[in-house]
Amino acid sequence: xxxxxxxxxxxxGVVGAACAEALSAAGRRVVVVDRGAPASGTTGAGEGNVLVxxxxxxxxxxxxxxxxxxxxxxxxxxxxxLGPRAAEAEWDPKGGLVAALGDTDAEALxxxxxxxxxxxxxxxxxxxxxARELEPHxxxxxxxxxxxxxxxxLQPVLxxxxxxxxxxxxxxxxxxxxxxxxxxxxxxxxxAALATSGGDIPCGAVVNACGPWAGAFAETxxxxxxxxxxxxxxxxxxxxxxxxxxxKVYDADYVGAVGSDDADLQTSTVVESTAAGTVxxxxxxxxxxxxxxxxxxVLRAIARKAAALFPVLERVPVMxxxxxxxxxxxxxxxxxxPDPRLPGLWHATxxxxxxxxxxxxxxxxxxxxxxxxxxxxxxxxxRVDRPxxxxxxxx
Numbered sequence: 001x002x003x004x005x006x007x008x009x010x011x012x013g014v015v016g017a018a019c020a021e022a023l024s025a026a027g028r029r030v031v032v033v034d035r036g037a038p039a040s041g042t043t044g045a046g047e048g049n050v051l052v053x054x055x056x057x058x059x060x061x062x063x064x065x066x067x068x069x070x071x072x073x074x075x076x077x078x079x080x081x082l083g084p085r086a087a088e089a090e091w092d093p094k095g096g097l098v099a100a101l102g103d104t105d106a107e108a109l110x111x112x113x114x115x116x117x118x119x120x121x122x123x124x125x126x127x128x129x130x131a132r133e134l135e136p137h138x139x140x141x142x143x144x145x146x147x148x149x150x151x152x153x154l155q156p157v158l159x160x161x162x163x164x165x166x167x168x169x170x171x172x173x174x175x176x177x178x179x180x181x182x183x184x185x186x187x188x189x190x191x192a193a194l195a196t197s198g199g200d201i202p203c204g205a206v207v208n209a210c211g212p213w214a215g216a217f218a219e220t221x222x223x224x225x226x227x228x229x230x231x232x233x234x235x236x237x238x239x240x241x242x243x244x245x246x247x248k249v250y251d252a253d254y255v256g257a258v259g260s261d262d263a264d265l266q267t268s269t270v271v272e273s274t275a276a277g278t279v280x281x282x283x284x285x286x287x288x289x290x291x292x293x294x295x296x297x298v299l300r301a302i303a304r305k306a307a308a309l310f311p312v313l314e315r316v317p318v319m320x321x322x323x324x325x326x327x328x329x330x331x332x333x334x335x336x337x338p339d340p341r342l343p344g345l346w347h348a349t350x351x352x353x354x355x356x357x358x359x360x361x362x363x364x365x366x367x368x369x370x371x372x373x374x375x376x377x378x379x380x381x382x383r384v385d386r387p388x389x390x391x392x393x394x395x
Contacts, residue, residue, distance in 0.1 A: 004202040005031040005172070007370070008194045009209055010180040010217060012038035014046075014156050015355050016209030017163035018363030019348050020172065021074075026371045030172040031203070032164060033196055035179040039160040042211040042355065045324025046156040047234060047272065047280050049248065050357040053096045053148035054255050056112070057119045059381035060333055064354070065120065066377055067361035068150055074360050075154075078162050082169060089159040090275050096151030097135060099142045099309065100252040106144025109252040113146045122149050135246055137312040151248055153272065156356045163363075180210075182220045183345065191344025205370060207346045212290075212325040214335075214349035215393070223342045224393035225335065225384070227350055229325035231291070233284045233298050235306075238317045239277030248272040251309055254283070261330070263287035265298060269305040271313070279313070281306045283353070285326075292323060326352040331388035334358060336365055339384045346370060347384055 005028075009020045012034035020030045034040075052068055055061035071091070078087035098113075100106035113123040124147040131145035132138050164174050175198065183206055184193040193200040210217045215227035253268040263286065270282040284298050299321055307314040329335060329350035339345040348366050351358050361377065368375045 005029045007205045008203045009207040011209035013043035014160040014359045017160040018359035020167045021163040022363035022367035024170040032174045033178040039157045048156045050152040063361045070360035087162040090155040093152040096148040096248040100144040105252040209348045212327040223339045226393040228328045230328035233323040235281040237279040245273040267301045269309045336382040
């Protein structure tokens, strides 16, 4: 219909925002809808990690490398288009440090880094002494470490807000407090409109970027996917002197926790500072549905492990704790591309805890596919009709 958008993106988190920005940059008119405020879900509960260090060789690492290349130029372009204030995202290419606290972990970490180097990742084996020079407050129990110069951090809410501001500047819309209720189909069975709490929005395509709620929306649309919520909790300390924690630092257990299929609680230490001087401490993973109860034993486990890695944190007050839900795919790969069961329905979800880092590459890849451009990355591993995604989905 005249005046209708080409694409409606459901979900105004950083992945949905990146998809909308890339589509609008490709000349498509885009409307973004979200049942809450933009970036108020998973993105608002994120730490802002842009990592290559925690990805084993394979498709997700390739997507991470692509995103790491794209983020700086994307943010620079937004600053030029919108002005520095509207596009501020606190980009900090500070690097990452992974530390092992035992000989077995040190050997496993070194082997893991070697496989990444074979794929072009800058991963530098360093001695415990060098690690403590880089991070003076690290525990003396460190037995081995790897430095990742390309790890970075940004402020996820600011990044999503800047991406959505670009969509608006190009003639698109962002509608908060608007729930997506399903899709309307035309006579051929293809998407004709998105049904919302504010009325139908006629369009040629709908992008499901609902994060941990993507499975529920897919089912409502008639094309179910097995995407589940995986809860995580982060502690925030009082501001500390500059240089207390200089990089993103995590223990060698983190990679295993990210790739685990276990539904029970898992914790691993992740410590990093922010521009405000506070320190973010994570992380936890457990599949408890959408239960957002703050459990004291989870907070204690996170704090205890963080103090073991950075003893200086033992007496630092914690100002608050917050939690969120990551979109978990059973095979630990994002879902990016068209749904073959419903022409006009697209998905961009399943990034679990890496959505902020992978958003730039996801948006670019989805826009390439939707507009018919040559894809910037092989899309086959991220296809929607993977057995792992359909086997556990509701019939």
